[in-house]
Amino acid sequence: MDSRATESEILELENKLLHPTAGPISVPLYYLKLMTRDFCIERELGRGGYGVVYKGILRCGSVIAVKKFNEIILAGDHPSFENEASFLMDLKHQNIIQLLGYCAESKGVMIKQPTGKVIVAEAQTRMLCFEYMCNGGLDKHLSDESSGLEWNTRYKIIRGICSGLKYLHGRNIIHLDLKPQNILMDTTMVPKFADFGLSRFLSEQKSKTVSSNCRGTTGYMAPEYIDRGIISKKADIFSLGVIIIEILKGCRDDYPDHRQSTEADFQHFTEKVLSNWRNRFERSSKYTSPELHTQLVKQCIHIALECVHPDKEKRPDVSNIIEDLNVAEESCCVQNGKDLLVEHQVHxxxxxxxxxxxxxxxxxxxxxxxxxxxxxxxxxxxxxxxxxxxxxxxxxxxxxxxxxxxxxxxxxxxxxxxxxxxxxxxxxxxxxxxxxxxxxxxxxxxxxxxxxxxxxxxxxxxxxxxxxxxxxxxxxxxxxxxxxxxxxxxxxxxxxxxxxxxxxxxxxxxxxxxxxxxxxxxxxxxxxxxxx
Structure with missing residues (x-):
């Protein structure tokens, strides 16, 4: 497709792009410029070390997100683009952002070197198209216990993150950059993992690998990854624990450290979070059984603190985490004779x-x-x-x-x-x-x-x-x-x-x-x- 593309050709491309079960398709650079108004600043959704994300508006009115990677000059691969695309091509899960399309085009450019010599090089343009997450990153919705998202919504987000992580780990994929900014929220606040630029695949025979190039976000990186470059599923579990703490209390900077804290420190931290949530439950008419909701909060705190243990062998697997949550839910339901977690909005x-x-x-x-x-x-x-x-x-x-x-x-x-x-x-x-x-x-x-x-x-x-x-x-x-x-x-x-x-x-x-x-x-x- 070029600038002379007909309206019917554009509509056909859009239908393929938005088909709910179709695989990612190749999208021409011309069309991406069209939908983003030539990547204008007004369409910018966010930026990072990889490049910029833009809002793309299709002719039919639908919206997608276009991730434009920084342009690379001269021959060679584009590791961030290729890594993310290779993982997302085959991932299909309700808690993984859906890759709709991709663009990989190159053009010759002339570059004058310091010596005065002019060479012809290749400029690589790489982009990925995703479903649009209108509620942005999870980081925009974090707050302390006294305000912000209701408990049921926070718990639903925790469950969704665990479900997505179980799916990845079941395929021996380690995300390696889990943080609230990389968890996007859809219209109904369902969390979806994004940004697989640092992700790794472990073969069936390996439970861990070692990297000399440690990359990630401070505060969410497991200590064994920072200190020794060890990459395993337990690195994601550490990140999960930090994220759960943030979801519960709005920040991650004051949870107890297993290496320095006493049992009393853990009890004090847990009781402080529980007390804040108990106060909110008691102030609201939406929660007719504050103590039962508090039990679920307590279970989430316990899981989070296990996840951030400095010894990776003492962190739980995500399947165990989901099972613990399931047992806690059913225990609350049996005690109360009611469902505390009905998604249909009927109190x-x-x-x-x-x-x-x-x-x-x-x-x-x-x-x-x-x-x-x-x-x-x-x-x-x-x-x-x-x-x-x-x-x-x-x-x-x-x-x-x-x-x-x-x-x-x-x-x-x-x-x-x-x-x-x-x-x-x-x-x-x-x-x-x-x-x-x-x-x-x-x-x-x-x-x-x-x-x-x-x-x-x-x-x-x-x-x-x-x-x-x-x-x-x-x-x-x-x-x-x-x-x-x-x-x-x-x-x-x-x-x-x-x-x-x-x-x-x-x-x-x-x-x-x-x-x-x-x-x-x-x-x-x-x-x-x-x-x-």
């Missing part, structure tokens, strides 16, 4: 009055919400849309299925349920269900053996790497749209004759399966819309 005292007319519900703690609903004798008979976001959920109990999956549901979503191994069997009995979407559910291996509802019209499956097959009996005849993206274990579709007769749209991310490619070519003449 505890308002749940009974709204249950009869509630139509849409989003929850992030199935166990706790079930306890709350049973406590209030709630039946969600009018619920039409349900979205579940809960990274520690392994399976649904019969009680949870009966409560949540009601006959009135028309749309169900499972998002970020990274431990969920199978969908609820009750799904096939929901005769009004028309839309089902499954995103970032990394442990699901197959769809329900009893099949999906006969009423289902749209099925979206995104980033489910363990999903191995689509059995022909699972897909109902009513299905009109099927989307399968980033599910590498699926090597083929059902035979043509076994696909739903009403299927009108098929979207498949091909990957490297030649069999899948061949099937899609055959389907082009049978299904009206095939995108592969």
């Amino acid at each position: 505890e005292q308002e749940i009974p009055s709204c249950s009869s007319k509630l139509q849409e519900l989003e929850i992030n703690n199935v166990t706790g919400f079930t306890a709350a609903a049973i406590h209030h004798s709630l039946i969600f008979s009018s619920l039409t849309k349900l979205e579940i976001k809960y990274d520690m959920l392994g399976r649904f109990t019969e009680q949870q299925e009966a409560l949540l999956f009601v006959d009135s549901l028309e749309c169900i979503g499972f998002v970020g349920c990274s431990n969920l191994q199978s969908l609820p069997e009750r799904l096939h009995t929901l005769h009004n269900l028309k839309r089902l979407y499954i995103r970032y559910c990394e442990a699901i291996q197959m769809l329900p053996k009893d099949g999906l509802p006969s009423s289902l019209e749209q099925l979206y499956i995104w980033v489910c790497p363990e999903l191995q097959s689509l059995l022909k009996d699972c897909l109902p005849d009513s299905l009109r749209k099927l989307v399968i993206e980033h599910c590498p274990a699926i090597r083929s579709l059902p035979e043509v004759d076994d696909l739903p007769s009403s299927l009108r749209e098929l979207h498949v991310h091909l990957g490297n399966s030649e069999e899948l490619r061949s099937q899609c070519r055959k389907l082009i003449n049978i299904i009206p819309i095939v995108r592969a």
Whole structure:
């Protein structure tokens, strides 16, 4: 695309750029200049040692972020650009910023050397395009316990950061520059990791490596990394501990040092933070159980102080941290008979009055919400849309299925349920269900053996790497749209004759399966819309 690009060509590029499951695409320099008004200062979002980030406004009105790396003159690679791009190309998680596109262009320039000789060199222009985070960095939202973000929002951020870190460490990726400025917040205050310029990959055989070039941010760098250049997952855990302390109390400069502090110092620090939060809970009508919320705060303090231990072997793994938080949540719910962490914005005292007319519900703690609903004798008979976001959920109990999956549901979503191994069997009995979407559910291996509802019209499956097959009996005849993206274990579709007769749209991310490619070519003449 050049300056003579037509309007239709620009719109086509924008559609590809904003496609929710498409991989990063190449974006021409000309178009990036167009959307940033030639990188004018009014569009600047932030700057650092790597370069500048600009706001890019597309023709359709959507906004993205354009990270412009400092220009490099003469031949050679661009380590910051290449490192960040190589990691983000394949990362798909709700707590990792999404890479939409990239630009890697070069041009010849003439440079006069001090000797007077003129040489022709290469100027490298490198840029990355990301989803736009309208709430900026986490650092802009940090404050002490007496003001600022509510506890539920802070806790949600802590859980999100832990979830993102678990995803990275599960792939042997070490971020190595975790800090509030590199954690960006979306419209609903969901945290997303950004800036992978210093990140490292450890092979399966290695648990650590050593670097002679120690780079990062003072205050967030683990002591073994500063002193000896040791890089391991525990370096990120140290950074996580500092960040949790900041989220809890707004600053990081006065937590006790394990090497110099006594047990009394730790108790004093913990009690001071707890006291400040307890005062806030008691002043607000939103918190009907201050002591139970305080228990969760205490657990977060305990975890944070473990994370910043100078001995990396004494720091917990992120999986252990998530499990500890999960146990603390469930303990509070059992004691209280209510869910303290319902994402749907309905306060505890308002749940009974709204249950009869509630139509849409989003929850992030199935166990706790079930306890709350049973406590209030709630039946969600009018619920039409349900979205579940809960990274520690392994399976649904019969009680949870009966409560949540009601006959009135028309749309169900499972998002970020990274431990969920199978969908609820009750799904096939929901005769009004028309839309089902499954995103970032990394442990699901197959769809329900009893099949999906006969009423289902749209099925979206995104980033489910363990999903191995689509059995022909699972897909109902009513299905009109099927989307399968980033599910590498699926090597083929059902035979043509076994696909739903009403299927009108098929979207498949091909990957490297030649069999899948061949099937899609055959389907082009049978299904009206095939995108592969």
